[in-house]
Amino acid sequence: MAARARGTARRIVIWSRRPETRLALQKQPWCDATADTPEEAVRHATLVVLAAPVEKIIELARQIAPALPAGAIVTDVGSVKGELTRACHAAMPATAFFVGSHPMAGSQKTGWENASADLFDKRVCFVTPLADTAATHAKATETVARFWRDLGSEVSTVTPDEHDEIVAHISHLPQAIATSLCSFLAQKNPAWRNFSGNGLRDTTRIAASDATMWIEIFQQNRDEVLRALSRFQDELQGLHAAIANRDWPEVRTRLDRGKTYRDAFRP
Amino acid sequence: MAARARGTARRIVIWSRRPETRLALQKQPWCDATADTPEEAVRHATLVVLAAPVEKIIELARQIAPALPAGAIVTDVGSVKGELTRACHAAMPATAFFVGSHPMAGSQKTGWENASADLFDKRVCFVTPLADTAATHAKATETVARFWRDLGSEVSTVTPDEHDEIVAHISHLPQAIATSLCSFLAQKNPAWRNFSGNGLRDTTRIAASDATMWIEIFQQNRDEVLRALSRFQDELQGLHAAIANRDWPEVRTRLDRGKTYRDAFRP
Structure with missing residues (x-):
């Protein structure tokens, strides 16, 4: 919703675990298409955002890895980054990049029904490249940081353990x-x-x-x-x-x- | 300010410790007069509200006691009630009544400059008559409770220790x-x-x-x-x-x- 409102994405494709959520999202003006599987959702993606509970993020990274186009950048919104970042990085094919994120936004409310296009505005967002991939992932890190900045966030880059x-x-x-x-x-x-x-x-x-x-x-x-x-x-x-x-x-x-x-x- | 806005007081007389505050309050539309001493302020009062730090409330109760007209009711806004209520009750002359209060309102800001007429609206206000004066102070307790209710508070009557x-x-x-x-x-x-x-x-x-x-x-x-x-x-x-x-x-x-x-x- 925020990406559409601020014109940062050309095409927004959503996969969601529950079919009824996918159905509801098809009718949302900020969603271009929904996909029936995670693999299908990422097939033509330049940037993938995994928004799920921490355990599921690692599973999803493994599941989409074979379907990622060359040069794809994958990020997430998980609240803990150490193990997750190492696991997601290890899951990537050689031609794709994982750089974790953690936007410090949200409330006690969950679900797409509580979405708001200005959720990230003036909020801190951590971007957490692994220290030992700093060189190879410099461009991907900058892309992820720019994505959150375009949504209004103030980006801080720290290691996953920090x-x-x-x-x-x-x-x-x-x-x-x-x-x-x-x-x-x-x-x-x-x-x-x-x-x-x-x-x-x-x-x-x-x-x-x-x-x-x-x-x-x-x-x-x-x-x-x-x-x-x-x-x-x-x-x-x-x-x-x-x-x-x-x-x-x-x-x-x-x-x-x-x-x-x-x-x-x-x- | 709240009492004036809601028409609960005929005449509002203020004493404040600092002369410059008294001077500033004289210009406030909700204040009818300021007094140079606590005794002078209560001379014709039917209801006295002691709004000061807890230690000072006890001092003030002792100081105004000789000047209170017959039938006067004294309350306070102190955040702790046990010792204070016993001390203030003991300080009263036979013809006056002390019934403590604690409006659960306010913020981290202090001073009359931060006053607002709807501060007490929909807030809980404790009224804390001593258990052993329940009979003699029933009317005074009801007057104090009505005062806070008129300012918009929801009154709960409990003992000072509760x-x-x-x-x-x-x-x-x-x-x-x-x-x-x-x-x-x-x-x-x-x-x-x-x-x-x-x-x-x-x-x-x-x-x-x-x-x-x-x-x-x-x-x-x-x-x-x-x-x-x-x-x-x-x-x-x-x-x-x-x-x-x-x-x-x-x-x-x-x-x-x-x-x-x-x-x-x-x-």
Whole structure:
């Protein structure tokens, strides 16, 4: 939808797992054609975007590999990049290129019905070429980066492993926290949610996200998530200890450090 | 401002600590007069609203007590109610009534410049009469509840101690979490905030709140905050253990419980 709205694609061919989704997409003005198989969808493609759960992305890369035309570039939108990038790169034929992406856009809502043409506008998008393919994949990396920039994204190029450490901290840890806060309050007294102000509402919004998607992310990025969680648990225990010890200067240091960090977010 | 906009007050007299604020408020259309002292401000009042940090509210209640006309009702907007309510009740003369309030409204912004007449609209407001004054303060409690309802709030009447347990969980714990997440990320790599999507943005918004206000809240509600923090730390450790043990059914249980809780929030 975004690619059509911004004129970045000549022809948009979609394959979707469920036949009823393919049928519905045929009627969408931004979709030129639907294909009955992934192979058929990529047959004449210059750029392929694999948008599926992380496990499925690797399967799809293997499935389309024999059907890719020479020079085709394949990217994806998976939330974890280390293993996925290595597996997808290994699956490519010699004449095609895999360069992973992760647009930091979306919401707790899923499905094409919730699509919007400005979803990527002003959002960060990671592009994650493997360090050891930097030379051979330079042109493909630039093409993928330009694709996301054309959709309005701000592109950051990092290695797949750097990406996984970053998102463990700024995305997966906040999800673990929001989920745990809601899971805790659900067991304590769910009726209290009716008393909540905007603070609890905002702090917990992402707890409404799709559970299956998050299990896959926690599975795929398990080591980095556990590392970030442990360090955050230390931080929280530090605040607990400071309050327990009535060490108010230490509590202030933490409140101030948090406020300074948050105040520097872009509006 | 809200009381004027909704016609709930005949005459609005304001005292504010800083003379320059009093000067500025004199020019506000919703303010009938300003007073140079708290005593002067309450001299002819039927309803007094103490809007100040928690410690100052108790001081102010003691200061205005001798000046209160017979039948005057005093309330406040403090975020913690147990000790405060007992202290303010004890400070009242025999002919005046203290019934605490806590409107769950506001933002990380402070000061009259950030005032808005619809701040209380559709927000929860706790009214917290002491259990042992329920009979003598029934009429005063109803007056205070009606005041907040007239400003658009949804009033819940609970005891001061129930209130403190509830807000420890739905307000003070989220603050401790948001502050700790920001404090942690500030030390890890502050530049990563530029990669953040709306998830981190929402989860951390309240970390920008005023540090001094929060130290006072943590001081005043220390026991309940520590209890809630400990139980939340157990919950987080439970998720950590489940991910570490690859116990994905347990991870799903927690994600599902959190999602079910969050999905039931009012829109």
